[in-house]
Amino acid sequence: MLVALVLSLTVSAQEQQASAEQPAAPLFGYLNYDEVLSGMTDYALVKRNLGDLRIKYDAETKRSEEEFNKKFEEFLEGQRDFAPSILRKRQSEIQDMMDRNVAFKEESIRLLKQAEEDAMKPLHEKLAKAIQTVGAKLGLAFVLNTSSNTLPYIDPVRGVNITDAVKEVLEANQ
Numbered sequence: 560m561l562v563a564l565v566l567s568l569t570v571s572a573q574e575q576q577a578s579a580e581q582p583a584a585p586l587f588g589y590l591n592y593d594e595v596l597s598g599m600t601d602y603a604l605v606k607r608n609l610g611d612l613r614i615k616y617d618a619e620t621k622r623s624e625e626e627f628n629k630k631f632e633e634f635l636e637g638q639r640d641f642a643p644s645i646l647r648k649r650q651s652e653i654q655d656m657m658d659r660n661v662a663f664k665e666e667s668i669r670l671l672k673q674a675e676e677d678a679m680k681p682l683h684e685k686l687a688k689a690i691q692t693v694g695a696k697l698g699l700a701f702v703l704n705t706s707s708n709t710l711p712y713i714d715p716v717r718g719v720n721i722t723d724a725v726k727e728v729l730e731a732n733q
Contacts, residue, residue: 585719588699593706595725605678616667623660689728693721
């Protein structure tokens with residue numbers, strides 16, 4: 560009986576040593592989110608549309624500034640000749656115009672930001688689904704984003720780069 564106990568302990572120890580020598584399955588995945596996002600087929604179209612919209616807002620801003628500058632120059636040239644009530648009226652017009660221009664700039668910034676969020680939302684959702692698909696397929700506990708050098712070191716035994724796998728899933732779903 561003692562021999563059987565010693566043999567079972569020896570076999571058990573050998574099994575533990577063999578399993579310790581085998582590399583563990585990756586616990587987590589990582590990818591460069593920005594690289595995958597910018598490589599999506601719809602990304603270029605979204606960026607082009609947003610660029611076109613930005614150009615339109617910039618053109619309107621420039622037009623408004625030129626109109627303001629013209630009015631302001633006219634005001635400066637004629638201010639000595641204006642009656643006090645006309646001077647106050649013109650100053651008020653210039654101030655109103657300047658306030659509208661500032662409000663337009665602020666509104667255009669807000670609208671451009673909102674347009675970008677709205678246009679990018681479907682891309683982010685597609686990418687999230689692809690990441691979930693790859694993560695589930697590989698049995699990963701979580702996926703990290705390595706964009707902007709946020710993770711300077713990742714243990715290659717415990718983590719697996721899923722950037723290419725996610726790109727493949729996205730391409731397959733096009």
